[in-house]
Amino acid sequence: xxxxxxxxxxxxxxxxxxxxxxxxxxxxxxxxxxxxxxxxxxxxxxxxxxxxxxxxxxxxxxxxxxxxxxxxxxxxxxxxxxxxxxxxxxxxxxxxxxxxxxxxxxxxxxxxxxxxxxxxxxxxxxxxxxxxxxxxxxxxxxxxxxxxxxxxxxxxxxxxxxxxxxxxxxxxxxxxxxxx
Amino acid sequence: xxxxxxxxxxxxxxxxxxxxxxxxxxxxxxxxxxxxxxxxxxxxxxxxxxxxxxxxxxxxxxxxxxxxxxxxxxxxxxxxxxxxxxxxxxxxxxxxxxxxxxxxxxxxxxxxxxxxxxxxxxxxxxxxxxxxxxxxxxxxxxxxxxxxxxxxxxxxxxxxxxxxxxxxxxxxxxxxxxxxxxxxxxxxxxxxxxxxxxxxxxxxxxxxxxxxxxxxxxxxxxxxxxxxxxxxxxxxxxxxxxxxxxxxxxxxxxxxxxxxxxxxxxxxxxxx
Numbered sequence: 001x002x003x004x005x006x007x008x009x010x011x012x013x014x015x016x017x018x019x020x021x022x023x024x025x026x027x028x029x030x031x032x033x034x035x036x037x038x039x040x041x042x043x044x045x046x047x048x049x050x051x052x053x054x055x056x057x058x059x060x061x062x063x064x065x066x067x068x069x070x071x072x073x074x075x076x077x078x079x080x081x082x083x084x085x086x087x088x089x090x091x092x093x094x095x096x097x098x099x100x101x102x103x104x105x106x107x108x109x110x111x112x113x114x115x116x117x118x119x120x121x122x123x124x125x126x127x128x129x130x131x132x133x134x135x136x137x138x139x140x141x142x143x144x145x146x147x148x149x150x151x152x153x154x155x156x157x158x159x160x161x162x163x164x165x166x167x168x169x170x171x172x173x174x175x176x177x178x179x180x
Numbered sequence: 181x182x183x184x185x186x187x188x189x190x191x192x193x194x195x196x197x198x199x200x201x202x203x204x205x206x207x208x209x210x211x212x213x214x215x216x217x218x219x220x221x222x223x224x225x226x227x228x229x230x231x232x233x234x235x236x237x238x239x240x241x242x243x244x245x246x247x248x249x250x251x252x253x254x255x256x257x258x259x260x261x262x263x264x265x266x267x268x269x270x271x272x273x274x275x276x277x278x279x280x281x282x283x284x285x286x287x288x289x290x291x292x293x294x295x296x297x298x299x300x301x302x303x304x305x306x307x308x309x310x311x312x313x314x315x316x317x318x319x320x321x322x323x324x325x326x327x328x329x330x331x332x333x334x335x336x337x338x339x340x341x342x343x344x345x346x347x348x349x350x351x352x353x354x355x356x357x358x359x360x361x362x363x364x365x366x367x368x369x370x371x372x373x374x375x376x377x378x379x380x381x382x383x384x385x386x387x388x389x390x391x392x393x394x395x396x397x398x399x400x401x402x403x404x405x406x407x408x409x410x411x412x413x414x415x416x417x418x419x420x421x422x423x424x425x426x427x428x429x430x431x432x433x434x435x436x437x438x439x440x441x442x443x444x445x446x447x448x449x450x451x452x
Contacts, residue, residue, distance in 0.1 A: 001376075001377060002357070002359065002376050002377055004357075005357060005377070011262070013262060015254075015257060015258065018254075018257055019254060022250060022253065022254065026245040026249070026250065026253075027242045027243060027244055027245055028238065028239060028241075028242040029245070030242075030243055030244070030245035030246070030249070031241040031242040031243030032238045032241045032242070034241070034243055035241040044245075044246055044249055047245060047249065048249055048252060048253055048256075051249075051253045052253060052256050052257065052260060055256075055257045055260060055262065056260060056261075056262055056263050057262075057263055058262065059262065059263060059264060060263075065228070066228065066232065069235075069239075070231070070232060070235045073235050073238040073239070074231060074234075074235060076238070077203055077234075077235075077238060078203055081203040119240040119241070119242075120342045121240070121342040121347065121363075122236060122237060122239070122240035123240065124342070124345075137202065137237070138237075140199065140202040140203070140204035141202045141203070141204075141234060141237050141238075142237070142241075144203070145204065146199075146204050146205060146206050147199040147202075147204040147205070148206070150204065159195070161199075162195045162196070162198060162199055163195075165198035165199055165202060165204070166197070166198035166230070169198055169201065169202075169230050169233040169234060170230075170233070172233055172236060172237075173229075173232075173233045173236075176233075176236050176349075
């Protein structure tokens with residue numbers, strides 16, 4: 001059964017449906033959170049909160065507004081970014097990054113993944129962006145930086161970063177099969 | 181950063197759609213922008229489109245969750261009450277979570293024809309890719325080692341299709357919500373096909389995938405095993421559609437029953 005139908009059943013309090021939903025979404029949720037948060041223990045904590053929030057808030061899912069998987073992953077990303085920003089504010093992250101080397105590590109979590117299908121596709125499409133489009137998009141999405149922080153890191157005007165983000169996403173859409 | 185960039189601290193809200201979709205706004209700015217979304221149908225449509233794009237970046241990061249997490253979450257679920265759907269004030273929700281996702285705001289008047297045409301093409305592609313990914317994870321969750329090895333080989337074949345510059349996705353859904361998804365490339369003559377919502381076939385029966393062409397006899401592309409995606413290679417690029425039939429165990433040389441589902445291949449670059 002698909003995530004969309006399962007989520008509707010979960011909203012009705014169906015615990016078995018939640019187990020099935022967990023099977024479908026826990027990998028994507030954990031992988032995304034891990035990618036943004038990096039620290040395994042914290043990632044697990046955030047992923048757990050997200051999955052539990054799915055149970056609590058399933059009734060808010062509106063199938064008319066998009067797929068369940070999009071809904072779940074948008075929620076997971078928001079939570080991961082919130083966590084990484086507060087950790088960064090506390091200075092933990094800078095220290096970790098200093099120990100590890102530096103910024104965006106596209107392959108880090110990727111290496112641990114078995115199912116490589118979307119990853120190959122997305123990687124291929126990211127390669128087709130200009131360097132600035134790619135950096136603007138990935139620093140924000142995978143590393144949780146605000147667009148102001150991205151602008152500072154890339155030494156670009158704010159307006160340029162916003163435009164690169166938009167152009168980058170739009171070009172991804174075309175490449176990923178949006179326009180047939 | 182130049183002085184010019186520092187001056188307008190309150191950016192034009194329209195330009196914030198992409199940073200918002202990437203969760204790249206500071207908290208205060210995010211709240212302001214969500215308030216703006218309540219009154220701007222154009223922005224809402226745009227944010228939803230860009231947010232779908234951003235989610236594509238998420239799928240590529242999927243990784244198996246720690247096994248112990250499952251037990252903890254399921255245990256917590258047994259004792260955690262659920263929130264009711266509609267009783268909560270919209271505003272409370274909007275401050276917590278993105279309205280385009282939660283359905284809290286904005287007003288329904290934006291559900292017009294314009295938005296439908298804006299969303300349909302890539303929403304379809306997105307859904308198709310989601311089906312394939314979900315199917316892969318279902319397999320992983322239930323897999324024995326042997327099956328995982330087989331799955332890894334299959335993943336390589338799948339990656340080959342996806343790595344093609346002309347790889348495209350398409351999907352179909354019937355009235356009962358059952359789905360068929362395909363990602364295909366005409367240049368490598370390959371396709372990855374998934375079924376969703378069909379459950380187990382009747383006892384002693386299998387589901388068989390066929391390639392259909394205008395002038396050619398249906399050609400078998402293989403049998404579906406459980407929920408796993410079926411990878412087909414050596415496709416005739418003149419083929420016009422895929423079809424699935426229910427056949428006796430072991431499959432048939434040609435279809436012996438009416439297709440339970442069909443999917444045209446034109447949008448994924450075949451049939452020319």
